[in-house]
Structures are given as C-alpha cells and as structure tokens.
Amino acid sequence: MILAHIAIPLILCKLFPLNLLALLLGSGAPNFDAIPTLIRKKTPKNAVAEFHAGSILHTPIFYIVILPVVWSIATVIRNGDYFFGLSIAISFSLGGIIHVVMECLDEKGRMLLYPLSKKFYRIYVFPYDFWTYLTSKKTLALEAIFTVLSAVLVLFK
Amino acid sequence: MRVVLKKWLNENMAYFLIWLVMGLVALGLVVHELGVYTLVAILPFFPLFVVVLIRMAQELRK
Numbered sequence: 447m448i449l450a451h452i453a454i455p456l457i458l459c460k461l462f463p464l465n466l467l468a469l470l471l472g473s474g475a476p477n478f479d480a481i482p483t484l485i486r487k488k489t490p491k492n493a494v495a496e497f498h499a500g501s502i503l504h505t506p507i508f509y510i511v512i513l514p515v516v517w518s519i520a521t522v523i524r525n526g527d528y529f530f531g532l533s534i535a536i537s538f539s540l541g542g543i544i545h546v547v548m549e550c551l552d553e554k555g556r557m558l559l560y561p562l563s564k565k566f567y568r569i570y571v572f573p574y575d576f577w578t579y580l581t582s583k584k585t586l587a588l589e590a591i592f593t594v595l596s597a598v599l600v601l602f603k
Numbered sequence: 604m605r606v607v608l609k610k611w612l613n614e615n616m617a618y619f620l621i622w623l624v625m626g627l628v629a630l631g632l633v634v635h636e637l638g639v640y641t642l643v644a645i646l647p648f649f650p651l652f653v654v655v656l657i658r659m660a661q662e663l664r665k
Binding site: 467600 | 606611625629630632636654655658
C-alpha cells in the first residue's frame with residue numbers, strides 16, 4: 447500500500463470522530479523501518495527479505511503498547527484533557543494497526559502475532575516488490591478506489 | 604528486480620502518470636483537511652526524499 451495509507455485515514459476521519467493528524471501519523475509510523483532500505487544502507491538481493499516491514503514497527507502489538515504512552519503525552523500537552531489525549535492515542539494506534547493489517551495482503555505478509563510468533567501472515571493478493579507493485583493493475587485499482595472514495599467523502603461530506 | 608529507469612518510464616508512462624495524479628490528489632486532500640501548515644510539516648523530509656531518489660537512480664544504473 448502506498449497512497450491508501452493516506453486515503454484510509456481520510457475516509458475513517460470522515461466516518462468516525464477520530465483525529466486526522468494522529469491517524470496519518472500513526473499510519474505513517476510503521477514505514478520508518480523503510481529508511482535503511484531507502485537510503486540504501488541495507489539493500490538485500492531479495493526485496494521480500496529487506497528490513498522494511500520486518501521490524502517491530504510493522505506489528506500490531508507495538509501500537510497497543512504505545513497507546514498509553516501517546517495518551518499520556520497528548521494529555522500533558524493539552525493540559526490534562528484526558529478525553530482529547532485518548533482520542534489522539536486511539537487515532538494514532540488505529541492508524542498504525544490498519545496500516546499493518548492492510549499490508550498483510552502483499553507477498554511478504556506481516557508479523558501479526560509478534561512477540562508470540564515471528565511468522566509473517568499474509569493473504570497474497572499484491573506483489574511486494576516496488577516496481578512490480580507500481581505496474582500491477584490490481585494494486586492500482588485498489589489504491590484508486592481508496593483515493594476516489596476519500597476525495598468524495600472529503601469534498602461532499 | 605532489475606530496472607532501467609528510462610526504459611521503465613517509457614513502457615509504463617500511463618502507470619506513472621496515474622500514480623502521480625493520485626499522489627497529488629491525496630496531498631491536496633490532506634492540505635484541504637489540515638491546512639497549508641501540513642506542507643511546512645512535510646518540508647523537513649524533502650532533503651531525505653531527494654537523497655532517496657538520488658540513491659535509487661544510482662543503484663538502478665549499476
């Protein structure tokens with residue numbers, strides 16, 4: 447998923463009382479483990495074996511554990527407003543978890559049950575390799591559906 | 604996957620343009636919802652984006 451990580455938070459934000467900025471930050475947070483690959487510090491021969499999506503940032507447990515931390519920080523920033531803090535924390539964690547779950551549709555899969563298991567769970571629908579992904583009709587169609595849906599909701603709801 | 608960037612672009616220009624348009628639409632929607640200050644938040648990541656593009660281009664030329 448590339449643009450769906452932006453479109454899905456936009457859709458959720460229009461349908462539920464969630465904080466868009468926190469959703470987007472949560473949705474983007476897992477991809478910080480792509481930095482070593484992007485700056486080519488660790489380029490594997492096999493794309494599926496790369497560091498991206500293989501770290502704790504791409505596990506649901508990380509966003510559950512971090513929820514109280516985000517809640518505390520957001521509450522302190524907002525002068526003790528617990529409900530605001532909770533809204534931010536839920537939005538952030540939901541963004542991260544949805545990111546991880548949606549990416550289970552690719553060839554690599556994700557470590558959904560970490561730390562209980564290091565197995566990568568997947569429903570193989572989309573390619574993982576970047577260049578193949580860009581030219582796959584299936585991925586383009588799905589990403590286009592999410593982008594169009596988010597545009598309709600943002601502009602008309 | 605081995606990619607020759609110019610050849611890949613020539614063969615897949617339609618895909619490239621669709622991705623580009625969708626990306627601009629997504630950016631536009633975020634700016635519409637969060638305000639122009641979103642761009643200020645994205646700005647610090649721009650040098651990293653340039654580095655990534657240069658590294659990718661160098662790697663593809665190998």
